[in-house]
Amino acid sequence: MAARIRADLAALPGYVPGRTVPGAIKLASNEVPAGPLPSVVAAISDAVAAVNRYPDSGATTLADALAARLEVPAARVAVGCGSTMLCQQLVQATCNHDDEVLFAWRSFEAYPIITQVVGARVATVPLTDGSVHDLDAMLAAITPATRLVFVCNPNNPTGTAVRRTELERFLDAVPDGVLVVLDEAYHEFVSDPDVPDGVSLGRTRDNVAVLRTFSKAYGLAGLRVGYCIAAEPVTVALRKVYVPFSVNSLAQVAALASLDAAGELLARCRNVAAERDRVRTSLREMGYPVPESQANFVWLPLRERTTAFAEHCLDHHQVVVRGFAGDGVRVTVGDPGEDDTFLAAARSFRS
Numbered sequence: 315m316a317a318r319i320r321a322d323l324a325a326l327p328g329y330v331p332g333r334t335v336p337g338a339i340k341l342a343s344n345e346v347p348a349g350p351l352p353s354v355v356a357a358i359s360d361a362v363a364a365v366n367r368y369p370d371s372g373a374t375t376l377a378d379a380l381a382a383r384l385e386v387p388a389a390r391v392a393v394g395c396g397s398t399m400l401c402q403q404l405v406q407a408t409c410n411h412d413d414e415v416l417f418a419w420r421s422f423e424a425y426p427i428i429t430q431v432v433g434a435r436v437a438t439v440p441l442t443d444g445s446v447h448d449l450d451a452m453l454a455a456i457t458p459a460t461r462l463v464f465v466c467n468p469n470n471p472t473g474t475a476v477r478r479t480e481l482e483r484f485l486d487a488v489p490d491g492v493l494v495v496l497d498e499a500y501h502e503f504v505s506d507p508d509v510p511d512g513v514s515l516g517r518t519r520d521n522v523a524v525l526r527t528f529s530k531a532y533g534l535a536g537l538r539v540g541y542c543i544a545a546e547p548v549t550v551a552l553r554k555v556y557v558p559f560s561v562n563s564l565a566q567v568a569a570l571a572s573l574d575a576a577g578e579l580l581a582r583c584r585n586v587a588a589e590r591d592r593v594r595t596s597l598r599e600m601g602y603p604v605p606e607s608q609a610n611f612v613w614l615p616l617r618e619r620t621t622a623f624a625e626h627c628l629d630h631h632q633v634v635v636r637g638f639a640g641d642g643v644r645v646t647v648g649d650p651g652e653d654d655t656f657l658a659a660a661r662s663f664r665s
């Protein structure tokens with residue numbers, strides 16, 4: 315007899331990654347354009363000779379280094395196989411069947427999938443007309459079944475960010491027993507000082523968990539390593555639902571070497587942020603209503619023209635962007651030459 319697969323999985327959409335098209339410019343997965351630094355490549359190469367051994371399952375050296383850098387106790391740090399896996403662990407750690415996970419929509423595409431895979435229920439609140447989180451509406455949408463709220467800041471795919479005052483007000487008003495996850499995958503690209511640092515907000519609040527990743531600013535998307543800063547009961551629970559050894563040894567040494575080179579890597583992020591603002595300004599001059607972005611991508615709310623725009627970019631200019639049919643197009647900031655090619659595509663689409 316064939317395996318009896320869970321019936322609810324049939325209705326679950328698969329995660330759609332940004333496409334890779336040979337020969338085309340890929341601006342579809344929010345990666346940084348530059349490869350790892352030579353010091354990071356050397357650390358990975360050195361570690362290759364020991365891959366017959368299992369990794370440190372607790373990633374303790376990395377967790378300690380993160381704790382020291384972020385000035386939090388090591389007990390408040392949990393390392394994971396990318397922050398996507400930590401999102402899943404957070405749902406597993408807080409939700410039983412029929413408990414609810416709340417998030418804005420549109421936001422990170424993995425949230426609804428992960429929630430349903432774990433067996434919890436999805437609750438969503440639309441972004442405002444300006445594509446920003448509507449925190450008052452989210453607060454009103456919390457029910458006795460809500461266990462977890464994702465606030466993606468800056469938000470993927472719109473790039474918009476909530477500011478300190480409104481976020482603090484929200485965190486102070488969230489009922490007891492609800493964990494707020496500040497997903498800060500793009501934190502290092504933020505240039506507005508009014509966009510808060512979740513780690514400092516979480517210092518005095520046990521209802522906050524902050525997610526960060528080495529995939530974006532640190533350029534290690536292919537190695538899969540992220541981390542969560544949260545109160546100790548949360549990190550203890552995260553370790554319980556962790557798949558043993560899932561943060562591999564190369565990822566651990568690469569992350570450590572990247573932390574050592576943080577100054578240089580964060581300077582790259584500032585360049586990406588400046589390039590992002592240039593791309594947005596050009597798009598707005600062409601008449602595209604692009605909201606302010608604090609991430610390494612911009613959002614074009616093209617609605618029914620989304621698919622036509624994405625096809626135009628690929629077919630006529632060999633640029634892969636990420637279209638969300640009927641909603642909008644997300645375009646990752648590349649290097650200036652790649653971005654100019656994309657801007658030419660956007661210009662020719664309008665004409």
Ligand SMILES: Cc1ncc(COP(=O)(O)O)c(C=O)c1O
Pocket residue numbers: 343344395396397398399422466469470497499526527528529535538539540
């Ligand atoms: C908002 C958000 N959170 C988390 C992630 C996952 O990053 P990681 O590569 O660490 O799994 C992404 C990646 O696109 C993201 O956009």
